[in-house]
Amino acid sequence: MPPILQVNVDHVATLRQARQTIEPDPVDAALQAEQAGAQGITIHLREDRRHIQDRDLAVMRQMAQTRLNLEMGATDEMIEIACKVKPDMVTLVPEKREEVTTEGGLEVVSQVEFLKKQVSRLQAGGMEVSLFIDPEADQIKMSAQVGAQAVELHTGEYANAISEEARQTELSRLIQGSEEAYALGLQVNAGHGLTYFNIQPIAGLPYLNELNIGHSIVSRSIYVGMTQAVREMLELIRNA
Ligand code: PXP
Numbered sequence: 001m002p003p004i005l006q007v008n009v010d011h012v013a014t015l016r017q018a019r020q021t022i023e024p025d026p027v028d029a030a031l032q033a034e035q036a037g038a039q040g041i042t043i044h045l046r047e048d049r050r051h052i053q054d055r056d057l058a059v060m061r062q063m064a065q066t067r068l069n070l071e072m073g074a075t076d077e078m079i080e081i082a083c084k085v086k087p088d089m090v091t092l093v094p095e096k097r098e099e100v101t102t103e104g105g106l107e108v109v110s111q112v113e114f115l116k117k118q119v120s121r122l123q124a125g126g127m128e129v130s131l132f133i134d135p136e137a138d139q140i141k142m143s144a145q146v147g148a149q150a151v152e153l154h155t156g157e158y159a160n161a162i163s164e165e166a167r168q169t170e171l172s173r174l175i176q177g178s179e180e181a182y183a184l185g186l187q188v189n190a191g192h193g194l195t196y197f198n199i200q201p202i203a204g205l206p207y208l209n210e211l212n213i214g215h216s217i218v219s220r221s222i223y224v225g226m227t228q229a230v231r232e233m234l235e236l237i238r239n240a
Contacts, residue, residue: 002203002237002238002240003189003190003203003205003208003209003210003211003237004039004040004209004210004211005037005038005039005040005210005211005213005230005233005234005237006038006039006040006041006042006067006069006210006211006212006213007030007033007038007040007041007042007213007214007217007230008041008042008043008044008071008191008212008213008214008215008217008218009026009029009030009033009041009042009043009214009218010026010043010044010051010052010214010218011051011214011215011218011219012024012025012026012029012218013026013043013051013052013053013056014050014051017050017051026043026051026052026056026060027056027059027060027063029218029221029226030043030060030063030064031063031064031065032225032226032227032230033217033226033230034064034065034066035227036226036227036228036229036230036231036234037230037231037234038066038230038234039066039067040066040067040068040069040088040210041060041064041066041067041068041069042068042069042070042071042091042212042214043056043057043060043068043069043070043071044070044071044072044093045057045070045071045072045078045081046072046073046095047073047075047077047078047095054081057070057081057085057087058085061085061086061087067088067089068087068088068089069087069088069089069090069091069130069210069212070082070085070087070089070090070091071090071091071092071093071132071212072090072091072092072093072095073092073093073094073095074092074106074111074114074115074118079118079121079122082122082125082127083121083122083125083127086125086126086127087127088127088128089127089128089129089130089150090122090127090128090129090130091129091130091131091132091150091152091189091212092106092115092118092119092129092130092131092132092148093106093132094106094107094132101192101215103156104134104154104156105131105132105133105134105136105139105154106131106132106133106139107139108131108133108139108142108143108146109138109139109142112142112145112146115131115146116145116146116147119131119146119147119148120147123147128149128150129147129148129149129150130148130149130150130151130152130187130189131143131146131148131150131151131152132151132152132154132191132192133151133152133153133154134153134154134157135153135154135173135174135176135177135178136173136177137176137177137180140177140180140181140184140186141180141184143181143184143186144181144184144185144186148186149186149187150186150187150188150189150209150210151181151186151187151188151189152189152190152191152210152212153174153177153178153181153188153189153190153205154191154192155170155174155190155191155192155193155194155202156192156193157170157173158170158171158174158193158198158202159192159193159194159195159198160193167198171201171202174190174202174205175205175206178190178205178206178207178208179206179207181207182206182207187209187210188205188206188207188208188209189208189209189210189211189212190202190205190208190210190211190212191210191211191212191213192212193215194211194213194216195216196216196220196232196233196236199211199213199233199236199237199240200236200237200239200240201240202240203236203237203240204240211237213233216233217229217230217233220232
């Protein structure tokens, strides 16, 4: 079975927020992505609300027909929001106000007790919890330790590799990370920086369950429409 595709529609909201208007609407984009075959929708409610707004999250929860994955920082404010809205899954990510996009994975090793508490609050609210981490053995081990059901392996280093050799090195780390996570009983997801050009080796990772892809699909949708953009990505994943 190929991994499922969850489309991240944050950057539809980025375009809307550039003019503080009502269009384009990320919920509308998500429904089109689902109609085209996406098996889940991902949004990131950032502390600074630079793209997705609280209202988008509430409406998305009502409208999404597949799975809703909410990316967020592990703050008390976000945990309270998630417990009210109840997405199907929460992916905890590190968040810095000054970054353009998420940089690096969550530091689990140094925050075990804190994350244990936040993960169990989310699970008590009925949500599955995934941790967005670098493919490193100790981060993976501690993700299982804090009680997460899943990890999302950060593919950013792979995506940014400037030589074929570096890309193969990053791919090997991701393969090893998938195997280690699976052996610990964790569901294996992956995402960040994935495009139509670099997706196929990642879609072939062992035990991979979900892919979260945003910027590249939203970018392509400007030229070919969301339906076609999602179908093309699904086709690449299926044929990986
Ligand atoms: N996964 C996580 C945890 C992310 O933070 C992001 C970016 O919001 C993505 C996946 C999607 O990355 P991209 O937009 O580069 O496809």
